[in-house]
Amino acid sequence: MSxxxxxxxxxxxxxxxxxxxxxxxxxxxxxxxxxxxxxxxASQVDLEQAIELTTMSQTLGxxxxxxxxxxxxxxxxxxxxxxxxxxxxxxxxxxxRFWTITAALPLVIPSYIGAxxxxxxxxxxxxxxxxxxxxxxxxxxxxxxxxxxxLYTYPYVFLTTRAALLSMDASHVDAARTLNATRLEAFRxxxxxxxxxxxxxxxxxxxxxxxxxxxTPAFMRLEVFTSAIYWEWGFGNIEFTALLxxxxxxxxxxxxxxxxRVGREVKPGASGTGTRFRLGWLRWPxxxxxxxLAFLTLVVPVVIFGIWxxxxxxxxxxxxxxxxxxxxxxxxxxAAALVAVIxxxxxxxxxxxxxxxxxxxxxxxxYVGFAVPGIVIGIALVYFGANLMPALYPTIxxxxxxxxxxxxxxxxxITRSAVLQVDERYSEAARTLNASRFGSFRRVMLPLIVxxxxxxxxxxxxxxxxxxPATLMLQPAGLETLVTxxxxxxxxxxxxxxxxxxxxxxxxxxxxxxxxxxxxxxxVT
Amino acid sequence: xxxxxxxxxxxxxxxxxxxxxxxSAGCLxxxxxxxxxxxxxxxxxxxxxxxxxDDLDDLEGELIVYSGRTSDQIYPIFxxxxxxxxxxxxxxxxxxxxxxxxxxxxxxxxxxxxLFYSQDSSALASLAAExxxxxxxxxxxxxxxxDIRDPDGLWTATSxxxxxxxxxxxxxxPAELSDDIFAYAEDDRxxxxxxxxxxxxxxxxxxxxMFDLHGRDETEWWVESMVEQQQVELYGGGSNMARAVxxxxxxxxLGNQYYAARLIENDPTTPIGLEFTRNDAGxxxxxxxxxxxxxxxxxxxxxxxxxxxxAAEGQHFFVxxxxxxxxxxxxxxxxxxxxxxxxxxxxxxLSQLIDFDExxxxxxxxxxxx
Numbered sequence: 001m002s003x004x005x006x007x008x009x010x011x012x013x014x015x016x017x018x019x020x021x022x023x024x025x026x027x028x029x030x031x032x033x034x035x036x037x038x039x040x041x042a043s044q045v046d047l048e049q050a051i052e053l054t055t056m057s058q059t060l061g062x063x064x065x066x067x068x069x070x071x072x073x074x075x076x077x078x079x080x081x082x083x084x085x086x087x088x089x090x091x092x093x094x095x096x097r098f099w100t101i102t103a104a105l106p107l108v109i110p111s112y113i114g115a116x117x118x119x120x121x122x123x124x125x126x127x128x129x130x131x132x133x134x135x136x137x138x139x140x141x142x143x144x145x146x147x148x149x150x151l152y153t154y155p156y157v158f159l160t161t162r163a164a165l166l167s168m169d170a171s172h173v174d175a176a177r178t179l180n181a182t183r184l185e186a187f188r189x190x191x192x193x194x195x196x197x198x199x200x201x202x203x204x205x206x207x208x209x210x211x212x213x214x215x216t217p218a219f220m221r222l223e224v225f226t227s228a229i230y231w232e233w234g235f236g237n238i239e240f241t242a243l244l245x246x247x248x249x250x251x252x253x254x255x256x257x258x259x260x261r262v263g264r265e266v267k268p269g270a271s272g273t274g275t276r277f278r279l280g281w282l283r284w285p286x287x288x289x290x291x292x293l294a295f296l297t298l299v300v301p302v303v304i305f306g307i308w309x310x311x312x313x314x315x316x317x318x319x320x321x322x323x324x325x326x327x328x329x330x331x332x333x334x335a336a337a338l339v340a341v342i343x344x345x346x347x348x349x350x351x352x353x354x355x356x357x358x359x360x361x362x363x364x365x366x367y368v369g370f371a372v373p374g375i376v377i378g379i380a381l382v383y384f385g386a387n388l389m390p391a392l393y394p395t396i397x398x399x400x401x402x403x404x405x406x407x408x409x410x411x412x413x414i415t416r417s418a419v420l421q422v423d424e425r426y427s428e429a430a431r432t433l434n435a436s437r438f439g440s441f442r443r444v445m446l447p448l449i450v451x452x453x454x455x456x457x458x459x460x461x462x463x464x465x466x467x468x469p470a471t472l473m474l475q476p477a478g479l480e481t482l483v484t485x486x487x488x489x490x491x492x493x494x495x496x497x498x499x500x501x502x503x504x505x506x507x508x509x510x511x512x513x514x515x516x517x518x519x520x521x522x523x524v525t
Numbered sequence: 526x527x528x529x530x531x532x533x534x535x536x537x538x539x540x541x542x543x544x545x546x547x548x549s550a551g552c553l554x555x556x557x558x559x560x561x562x563x564x565x566x567x568x569x570x571x572x573x574x575x576x577x578x579d580d581l582d583d584l585e586g587e588l589i590v591y592s593g594r595t596s597d598q599i600y601p602i603f604x605x606x607x608x609x610x611x612x613x614x615x616x617x618x619x620x621x622x623x624x625x626x627x628x629x630x631x632x633x634x635x636x637x638x639x640l641f642y643s644q645d646s647s648a649l650a651s652l653a654a655e656x657x658x659x660x661x662x663x664x665x666x667x668x669x670x671x672d673i674r675d676p677d678g679l680w681t682a683t684s685x686x687x688x689x690x691x692x693x694x695x696x697x698x699p700a701e702l703s704d705d706i707f708a709y710a711e712d713d714r715x716x717x718x719x720x721x722x723x724x725x726x727x728x729x730x731x732x733x734x735m736f737d738l739h740g741r742d743e744t745e746w747w748v749e750s751m752v753e754q755q756q757v758e759l760y761g762g763g764s765n766m767a768r769a770v771x772x773x774x775x776x777x778x779l780g781n782q783y784y785a786a787r788l789i790e791n792d793p794t795t796p797i798g799l800e801f802t803r804n805d806a807g808x809x810x811x812x813x814x815x816x817x818x819x820x821x822x823x824x825x826x827x828x829x830x831x832x833x834x835x836a837a838e839g840q841h842f843f844v845x846x847x848x849x850x851x852x853x854x855x856x857x858x859x860x861x862x863x864x865x866x867x868x869x870x871x872x873x874x875l876s877q878l879i880d881f882d883e884x885x886x887x888x889x890x891x892x893x894x895x
Contacts, residue, residue: 056889119765125772218761223895231894234623234724235881236630236651375624382628386635394637473628477589477618477637488619492597493764493787 081157411456418452593622706807
């Protein structure tokens, strides 16, 4: 948001802007199309039932609990993700690339694995109590859910903030320091305004994720708003499910509006030069903190799987692991990331540069799919696919579309904050040198926002690889991925058989992160 | 910043070519189970059964199954059928029972499924009532007892299971346990020690049956008392609950026999035992079963497959491999549970399990929900 001008509804008159507007409108329309089904289903509920359902959710107190969960998780994620981004992106932390990967990896661990591992590891009957011989406390209830969701979603804040720090011109900070500003002051006045949209973009994703998550609260035996959605789903009351999803969306709309206010003001900078902050002796506590976090988020589940694997000698008798599972997962995730990035760039660019009502509306519209539980998007696309597009149902393109609907905002948010950081004068300069609008976009803007775009694609990749509800619903029969195999093992109570695919999921995603981060570094250094 | 950045194109190429390479390598393959043990096919005693595989038409072609059952319970028999009939293939879409039910409703005539395989008769009865299924052939209707199939054959049971009382054998003396489901809501001895899982199809069927067998007032009283007086612990997953019983977090749980049996199978020393109530909804005999979809592209193949599941070999599989009850007369039950005859399940026609609005209302009123 530019502070000077209020947003206006202006219809552009040049080809470039009209083209951009139409493309963005089409993308927004495509990703909110499942909502048509949601509203149509919800409209089947008669008024009396609707009121009953609403009062029920009030008496259960699940809306305030969901909001409290969301707020707590969001604040904690910023407290963890922000400093980690600074540590790995702006300091001389030893092995910073390694720590970047370990700090980002929790994102690939599905909540039904993470939460399950925590429930199994802690508590008086937990594996850790057995292993260590001392009583470790139970992780459950509200704070258990806050802890676990935070540990597996803070990477949103970490990755968005890190991308912003990397593309920020840190020589401004040096300049401020030469002008006798303290480190804190330089951070507050130079760095913070530049990375604030990125932090807000990451925090928004965390908030919406926490709001729409079902798996973790279920494991922690915490009744939240999504519990009500799944409850009605279990009864096959699809129209109640839809109505509750719309209630959830209204909460999400408030969150989106808040983020739209704080996340826009920005001081543009340029490429990422400038000195790195020297940690000195602080490098050790920093390293220990990172190692502890990696232990909690990554080692705990791996150890739990390892224990199961050694305990159950019959592994391999049931679901045998096949490389195809990993290949299918990688293929789907890469395709979803690619499509999401292609769709995110115009929407993010338009939203960051135009400032009009339409561009902002299109950008906000992409978040809708993220704020609704996956089963709702999945079942909406089942309806559309089977009844309106039988040729596409059930096919891989439709499944990839479902991923894009769910995860596009992850790429949009981070790309938008990257565009906001680019000084508009660069593009103007290119145009005075007779570059076309598209030419200046491609040759000036695109290279500058690459870290953001790559990080956005990475986020979509990592979350797609762990996506379960829409995958189960829309996968062509016979197509199994790492998560569906983990789900099978979980369903059949053969947890040991989840161990290998879960380890492969972590390793494959870790390697993919390595590739993503290399792309980002190539540009920056 | 360099004026001609090589990176954007390189990045795009790397990402694009990466996904293309992976794409060409990623062919569709079925779930990688090891080769199942098909010995049960030869071991089945075909002399007392209505029919055996050899009496039936050969299976030929591709059958698409939507499964709400878990893979371990049905994949082996489908694999063995594929082995038995070289021209027969099965493609299974796996999912939770509720998911498949919702999906079949949304797909309507556009469904790919020939056969819906459900772990719970209420999903089958609901789909049948809504017109999404078609009748199975008369010879199937003739051999499956009327209580556990649709009167017109719009769905049929394939195997049985029973609601049970799970208890921790270290903490609970079986003599303490009642054979009356209402005692669990009334008796102080169980207060604070008992759990159940209210979101399973099996539990909802149990409440529905209680409603039909014992009336609304009794049912409401039971739910209210379980919550208010007995402080029932509510679990969201059957395996978590059985685990909690085994760990002693909770001493007694009302659930399916299946989960406890599974824990014992994994580790025979697990301190979990089973008891059954008598002649009330607490010992409801419920079934897993199948329905041929109304839109089935290959209804005759689906029908013939159903007969194979009900034949001696199929029933033998459910009993021997799954530890379930047979649903056809003349099949011997072997297993750790009481014999079907010794089991005192109430007489209850499972086709009644269609409208759950009142069940939902009662559970919501007293907040017996997760």
